Amino acid sequence: MPFRAPVEEYRFLLEHVVDFARVAATERFAEATPDLVEAILSELAKLADEVWAPLQRAGDTDPARLENGVVVTSKGYAGAYRALAEGGWIGMAAPVEHGGMGLPLTLATVMNDMLSGACLALELNPLMSQGQIEALEHHADDALKALYLPRLISGEWTGTMNLTEPQAGSDVGALRTKAVPQEDGTYAISGQKIFISWGDHDFGGNVCHLVLARLPGAAEGTRGISLFLVPKILPDGTANALRVVSLEHKMGLHGSPTAVMAYEGARGWLVGGEHRGMAAMFTMMNNARLGVGVQGIGVAEGAYQKALSYAAERVQGRSPVAGGTGTILDHADVRRMLAQMKADLFAARAIGFSCAVALDLAQAGEDGAFWAARAALLTPIAKAFGTATGMRVAEQGMQVHGGMGFIEETGAAQFYRDVRVTAIYEGTNGIQAMDLVGRKLADGGEAALALIEEMQEAAEAARATRPDLAEPVWQAVETLREATEWMLAQGDMQARFAGAVPYLEGFARVLGAHLHLKAAGSEAAPGPRTALARIYIARLLPEHAGHLAAAMAGAQDLYALGPEALLP
Amino acid sequence: MPFRAPVEEYRFLLEHVVDFARVAATERFAEATPDLVEAILSELAKLADEVWAPLQRAGDTDPARLENGVVVTSKGYAGAYRALAEGGWIGMAAPVEHGGMGLPLTLATVMNDMLSGACLALELNPLMSQGQIEALEHHADDALKALYLPRLISGEWTGTMNLTEPQAGSDVGALRTKAVPQEDGTYAISGQKIFISWGDHDFGGNVCHLVLARLPGAAEGTRGISLFLVPKILPDGTANALRVVSLEHKMGLHGSPTAVMAYEGARGWLVGGEHRGMAAMFTMMNNARLGVGVQGIGVAEGAYQKALSYAAERVQGRSPVAGGTGTILDHADVRRMLAQMKADLFAARAIGFSCAVALDLAQAGEDGAFWAARAALLTPIAKAFGTATGMRVAEQGMQVHGGMGFIEETGAAQFYRDVRVTAIYEGTNGIQAMDLVGRKLADGGEAALALIEEMQEAAEAARATRPDLAEPVWQAVETLREATEWMLAQGDMQARFAGAVPYLEGFARVLGAHLHLKAAGSEAAPGPRTALARIYIARLLPEHAGHLAAAMAGAQDLYALGPEALLP
Known part of the structure; x- marks a missing residue:
């Protein structure tokens, strides 16, 4: 089965989880009507599925090379790039006055997700241009803007x-x-x-x-x-x-x-x-950080689809369940892996899109400052958790393939290798975590605690309809509150930094549960969204306890273990 | 800094953590005196450091290839293999009557650890021979034994x-x-x-x-x-x-x-x-499963040493601590990564060696049946946790390197790529986990509960000297007991299998804490072993709660999420 952009999933998230309607309700983004969104999704999906996805393996089999000082790219890349540029897509969120479409960043984020799943290596090119467009828009003088912006936006230049x-x-x-x-x-x-x-x-x-x-x-x-x-x-x-x-x-x-x-x-x-x-660089980086987080999400989608296709076709042994499919999908452990991959991916994507919506509302909404703080808080989480999810899902995808996963021709290994760098570039995930517990809590925790409050209220409200799911989420949010208060109480930044990565991981796990609960709540009666939320809450949310305990370990034990004790 | 076999670590583990003295006290292994062990460690370390480790990169830069139906191996491999064979090392644990040294499997396990750290790809060759020797020894007729065993043991044949x-x-x-x-x-x-x-x-x-x-x-x-x-x-x-x-x-x-x-x-x-x-195949596989777990441990050692060397030389930014080294080692997050890598590696190695000691005592000790059951219980844990630790440590090792980690010449990426297959071959880690909750609990939990009892008693006893460490270990063992009892109560094997992987992961995390506590207890006053145990117990042990909660999630939610719900 070839890659298919998960259009239905995007629709669901925009409508039921990340409240895109709020963005479309602003004057600035009034154009982003449901009809337009639908047209964009289907046009982009066609491009991703038919033009970009067939080139995914080419990056590996026919890599970019330097010949006499000139870079020669993988066969087909130039054409696929031009197809994107000609659609006007690179400037989707760029200002209309310079030739962009002026649409919400959220829609550009959906595009980046799709294209990353289809062909990550190529997607990195327009992602860099998008960041540059934003940096020039905010910091360049008029002459530079006039010369460069239209050409970057049209994709003529990169x-x-x-x-x-x-x-x-x-x-x-x-x-x-x-x-x-x-x-x-x-x-x-x-x-x-x-x-x-x-x-x-x-x-x-x-x-x-x-x-x-x-x-x-x-x-x-x-x-x-x-x-x-x-x-x-x-x-x-x-x-x-x-x-x-x-x-x-x-x-x-x-x-x-x-x-x-x-x-x-x-x-x-x-x-x-x-x-x-x-x-100026931070303007570019912040945009790029969300973009890189979304790269992880896109790769997770690609790796998930590939593993699911393999499992659904791989006949092995007698089915352990009555009325099974006869494939390895019937095996509880294989189904566990796939279900967790899907639930994990949903959480990462919902976080990434929430961040994008916050960025749009910061620009266009009534409570700009509130949404700017929310976006700033979510950016390092979206980057680090999105890329870590990409790594986890790609790893599990290989595992679903068994021995075939280690064979390059299968393609599962490429996801695993490609996505690894996303946890490193645009600020390593450790740097993201330090940003979260440093700069992003420097407001005295206002933004973080506001989100925590919101999550707890939602869990409280969900008790009426989904009590078995709402209760563990409520408890997890409470644990996150304690860890956040612990962080805020540390004057010594090293103590915060020593727990930064597990704090971010725990935060993301809890936030993911909140968004799953919201998805479940969109169903009048428990259906597949509730079933997926149940998988997440029973199997992935429990991780938060370990992360948040480690987050509060402090730095003393690390420095007590001197460099000499680290020697082998 | 080139690779150095961690001889001091082996000494410490044999003496203070896995009770190798018990093996040496048997009549069967009376030869394995401290002097002999010391001689073996230093001879093998010389071979690993000087002959094998320099070939680690050659597997990647000059891979094995097929030319006209004949396999041509990486330059230098044949000589390094011969050096191992000529030392008589391949038959270290093989029977004396066929030309082996007849030494404990524990020492062969130490060797496999060293050689895997030095050059994993080459180590897989003698590991396969070791398994074959054991299978022939137990199942072949005398004529086959007489022809093949001496030549496999000498390394003349593979x-x-x-x-x-x-x-x-x-x-x-x-x-x-x-x-x-x-x-x-x-x-x-x-x-x-x-x-x-x-x-x-x-x-x-x-x-x-x-x-x-x-x-x-x-x-x-x-x-x-x-x-x-x-x-x-x-x-x-x-x-x-x-x-x-x-x-x-x-x-x-x-x-x-x-x-x-x-x-x-x-x-x-x-x-x-x-x-x-x-x-017959299972005789071979069981040996090989511990061997593969130890491959993960060896790779973790190699990846750890490389990351530590890099960090200790990489100057970046102002040191955040007074009197720091001026390198990135001073940064709390880098130190956290390295400390966790070391603590994780210690736990995996201690589990692997415990399994080897149990195998030796099963063969030679007074309570053969007890130790055989212990070894059978520990084998899937040693395999899956050893290889998963290899993957985790190799991943963190790349992260410590930042962008350089993604560049192949650095060598950090090779560990990450090489070790990935160890979680797949010799029975995937999922298969190991199913073995644990299936066959290995089929004794009504006798072997598992005996180990749990032992861990709890040790934690109880440690309360006197290391109360802050002993208490969380005691609690974690209690949680493991609950999860084990839950598993035993499931008549439906799918319910067990649905939680098999997290159960194994949780079991290993708790067992690792027990072994760290034992290491800490070997110090009269808190020293580096106690400091490392503290790192593990504060930062890695807390993971057990999430794993063991997921272990008890049952299969219903997985099958409720039908294959159609898994579609993207």
Whole structure:
């Protein structure tokens, strides 16, 4: 069975779980009527299923390569990219004044989910452009906007992010790339950048690099960083002084060329003020973080569909149940794996879409500040939990395949290899968790506790109709409240950081249960949504206790175990 | 920093955690004095560190390949294999009468751990031979023993296991390979086998295949299966009618050639009685299951050491703690990852070695039946938890590396890819869990409850010296008891199977805590072992609650969610 974009699932989530109607009810997004949403879903699903999904394996079997300094991409990628661009989809959430559709980010998020499931390596390309569009929109001057935005939005040109250098990874402030002001108002950019996704390609058009660099005399650390737009081709049509040095040999995502870039006095234009690069970069990163979380969700969908297809066709042994299908689907452990994969995926997707809705309401709604805080809170959770779910589901997908899962031709292994990087790039999942317990609780817990309150009220209300499901959710929310209060009480940030990852995992598990409960509540009588919620609440929600206990372990035991005790 | 076999850790475990002295105190293993153990550890460590570990990457960079029907192995592998064989190590636990050393399986298990950490793909070769030696020892007739055992034990020849066919994976009973009796008492074997690890190589000598096949008129299913020894080279020096059809293109473990084998009327000799093949195969599999669990542990060691080396050298950002190392080791989240990896690895290793000690005591001790039941109980736990720990630690190891972890040259990704198959082969981890809640609880829970009792008494006793650690362990054991009693109360095996995997995971988490507590108790005053136990008990043990809750979820919710509800 080939990949099918889960359109019915998107419909259900938008309508019954993440309240997309609230977005469509705003003046800003009044155009996003149910009819339009339906048209978008079906058009995009056609593109994902028929054009993109058949290219998924090509990234692996015919990976991007560097030939004489030029990147040659997997066969078929250029055409599939153009099909997306020609539909106007890259600029779906971009401003109308520059040629975008001006639609809600939520719909762009649905698109990213679909395309990631169909062909992750290629999807990373427009995801980078989307982030660049947003950064330029908020921080570039009018001349830059006029030149670049229409072409990025139309997909004629593509965008990249250049942060990392060999000595500067999570510690961006350690970067050394230099920007020297020129007499014509531009800057000469020199330095080496690594891990540049889609640093070059053969789709035609320009490649526009957003590069973090340091001006002469700039302060050390992140306060001395500025952002520059450095195009591969200069406005006069000549080549800029930059080149792809090499492509990385990665464990997966081979269809996405990951470049080492050299800037050798390349001409760049300042975006945002001098030394204001981090702020501009964060605009891009925040968008990209949700986008990466959704990549994990898309891969989970692809891996789930593949495993289900395999199980539904694999005949093995006598069926252990009366009236079974005769396939391994009848086996309790196989069914457990598939049911958990589906329930896990639902939770991650519902969280990701909730984050997108919050971003839209922050921009367009009446309680902008409230929704901005909600979106800020949900972004690291959506990123880390979405990608971790992608990893878990891809792992279980291989397991469902048994020995065949380890054979590359089956395709299950590719999901496992490809998705692994999503837990690392755009800020590792550890960095996301530190953001959650640091910056995102810096409001004294206002945003987190508001969500906790909302979840507890919903569980309280659900007691009337789904008491067996509502009670464990209520209890779990209570445990999350305790862990949150514990976090807030820690003055020493190391104590928070020592429990950051399990806190985020526990938070996500509880939030996922809340959203499952909401889905179950949408059924007048218990049906498949309630059955799936039951799977989640009985089998996955219980994990929260372990996570949240670990979250409150503090840092003392870690530092008590000195580096010498870590030696083998 | 290159790989170093963790000799100090082995010493500590043997002496203070798994009571190896009990094995050495038996008449059968009286030779295994502390001096001998010390000599073995240091000799093997030299071999692992200096000869095997430098070849770890070669499996990936120069994988095994099939050339004109002949397998060519990674450069250096043949020499490293010979070095192992020449030391007499392959027959370390094999009977003296056939040329083995007759030493405890526990020491062979330590060896397998070391060699798996040094070079997993190559280690799989002697592991297969060890299993074959044991199967022949127990089931072959004297003539076969006399011909094959000395040569397998010396390592001159190697062994393989041939179970799987395309339609017969976990469902071995579906196999179709035929064995037709010949007038000379041999059998003509015809059929195709897949997933044959080390099905051929260029180390010289013979390759001896143990092949499951069906005699004419044999019953359907597993009751109609017989086992045959089918050598590549016949005793008269001519080639047997078998060949390697192809090698699989796998996600990892590229140094280990995984063959599709064709038997075309090949001459074979019956091992064990007619239709008694499964019993003989299980002798081989049980040994191999512990061996595979230990592979996971070895890989965890390799991945841990690599991540620790990286972290200890990676300078990033200002140190968040006073008097720090200046590396990312100072960051609470990095230290958390490494500390958890180490604590997790300790638990898995202690469980694996406990299983080996039980196997030795079953063979040599006074309470043979008791230890046999203990070993039978621990085998699926050691296999599944050892390999799952390998996967977890390899995953965290990549995460510690950040973006570099996804780059193949770093080597962290290879651990992640290689170890993945250990959760699948020799019976998937799901099959292990079903074995645990099925066969291994079929004694009415006697063996499980005896271990639970032992753990609870130890926690009780530890309250005097380590109350803060003992209390959560005691409580966790109590939860495990409840889950075990729940399992025993289920007449419907599907209900048990639906919770089998989380039950096994919860059991292992609790057992790991018990063994950490024992390690802590070996210190007169709290030292590094107590600190590591604290990490485990605060951060990993809490997981047991979620696992054991899920273990008791029953099968109803899974079957309520019909196949149609599983559709995307």
